[in-house]
Amino acid sequence: xxxxxxxxxxxxxxxxxxxxxxxxxxxxxxxxxxxxxxxxxxxxxxxxxxxxxxxxxxxxxxxxxxxxxxxxxxxxxxxxxxxxxxxxxxxxxxxxxxxxxxxxxxxxxxxxxxxxxxxxxxxxxxxxxxxxxxxxxxxxxxxxxxxxxxxxxxxxxxxxxxxxxxxxxxxxxxxxxxxxxxxxxxxxxxxxxxxxxxxxxxxxxxxxxxxxxxxxxxxxxxxxxxxxxxxxxxxxxxxxxxxxxxxxxxxxxxxxxxxxxx
Numbered sequence: 001x002x003x004x005x006x007x008x009x010x011x012x013x014x015x016x017x018x019x020x021x022x023x024x025x026x027x028x029x030x031x032x033x034x035x036x037x038x039x040x041x042x043x044x045x046x047x048x049x050x051x052x053x054x055x056x057x058x059x060x061x062x063x064x065x066x067x068x069x070x071x072x073x074x075x076x077x078x079x080x081x082x083x084x085x086x087x088x089x090x091x092x093x094x095x096x097x098x099x100x101x102x103x104x105x106x107x108x109x110x111x112x113x114x115x116x117x118x119x120x121x122x123x124x125x126x127x128x129x130x131x132x133x134x135x136x137x138x139x140x141x142x143x144x145x146x147x148x149x150x151x152x153x154x155x156x157x158x159x160x161x162x163x164x165x166x167x168x169x170x171x172x173x174x175x176x177x178x179x180x181x182x183x184x185x186x187x188x189x190x191x192x193x194x195x196x197x198x199x200x201x202x203x204x205x206x207x208x209x210x211x212x213x214x215x216x217x218x219x220x221x222x223x224x225x226x227x228x229x230x231x232x233x234x235x236x237x238x239x240x241x242x243x244x245x246x247x248x249x250x251x252x253x254x255x256x257x258x259x260x261x262x
């Protein structure tokens with residue numbers, strides 16, 4: 001019997017992250033990963049064509065995939081991915097949501113309010129590093145997910161994401177222009193570009209450090225801090241609190257949940 005080949009899919013508001021895990025015995029390795037734009041109007045046939053093309057680009061045949069697990073914060077696309085999985089495997093995917101075993105008690109007042117991606121990140125952070133831990137995800141929103149030393153999801157923080165904040169600023173301020181998110185030479189900007197870059201980069205790094213400090217005080221513990229998401233590495237270079245960047249935290253979390261529910 002051939003080893004499992006797991007396709008993990010995380011649908012965010014802006015992007016879809018996909019990965020292939022190849023198993024050798026009890027070991028799973030992330031061998032391929034991709035990022036696509038999220039299109040709510042895309043059909044299952046269009047998605048399947050894109051997926052097959054990505055696999056074939058890596059000399060992988062779609063028939064090699066044995067299992068699919070999906071998390072999504074965009075409810076309308078879930079049925080579309082269910083059809084993709086059914087066309088690919090003959091059955092729908094595992095879906096992160098109510099009823100799935102996570103091994104992590106959720107101490108939210110209403111656990112159903114917690115986004116699937118946040119639970120996935122929390123499970124991955126605790127499984128990989130233990131607790132207490134804070135997982136910071138720089139996505140469409142910047143989220144802080146807090147896990148206790150006992151492995152409980154105790155809650156978190158949601159802030160506007162960097163790109164969302166930039167777009168809102170540029171749309172509302174006609175004299176400001178889009179800039180590359182890069183480190184300016186000085187904190188005090190000598191040009192409009194430099195001033196914007198300082199505010200974006202140093203401002204968000206400062207926000208992260210301030211939030212982490214406040215969270216640690218409430219937890220009463222010196223929680224470890226890890227970061228993921230597209231701008232995690234850039235922000236971490238200016239942050240005093242981020243200890244490690246884990247680029248594929250969500251994909252690893254999906255793998256862990258798949259194994260817990262296999």
